[in-house]
Amino acid sequence: MAKTEGEIIIKKYANRRLYNTGTSTYVTLEDLAKMVKKGEEFIVQDAKSGEDITHSVLTQIIFEQESKTGNTLLPISFLRQLISYYGDQMQMVVPTFLEHSMKAFTDQQSQMREQMTRAFGDTPIAKNLQMPMQMMEEQVRRNTEMFRQAVQMFSPFTGQPSQPSAAKKTDSKDIDELKEQLRNLQSRLDNL
Secondary structure, three states, rough: OOOOOEEEEEOOOOOOOOOEEEOOOEEEEHHHHHHHOOOOOOEEEEEEOOOOOOHHHHHHHHHHHHHHOOOOOOHHHHHHHHHHHHHHHHHHHHHHHHHHHHHHHHHHHHHHHHHHHHHOOHHHHHHHHOOHHHHHHHHHHHHHHHHHHHHHHOOOOOOOOOOHHHHHHOOOOHHHHHHHHHHHHHHHHHHH
């Protein structure tokens, strides 16, 4: 896909076809997945309404990738936990946490590649080395622990049975405390 100047707009038509306005070509979800892997930024708009539907199209790409490869990235336990946060008081925290976790993971992956290159040079062996499982497991443990701590920080009702949403009334003091906790968590994540 040729990268155009400015923002790449993908139009999605009622017949489910996707049109890249930057290259004036029709594209598939697979083409969009390749653009993501190359780091190309784009926005998907409904051709009729102009509504931004990027989120739903990216979600569809993930669904297709998970279905077709048989090599899933999202474990069932993660999916269940993620679904449980919809409509919960933690829903507003999860996207930021996941975004920072993925950024930290990407940064660590880059550091690991640099260390492998320094250790083994620019050889075919170095290019084919994979991250040892122990390091990956340790990273997963750290991320899981950070997520558990974040949930505890933002859940003032930890250990108590769930109450109906109508009964969960939070006054401005509680909101201010939550905001302060969110700032503290953001600071801790930035330091990681």
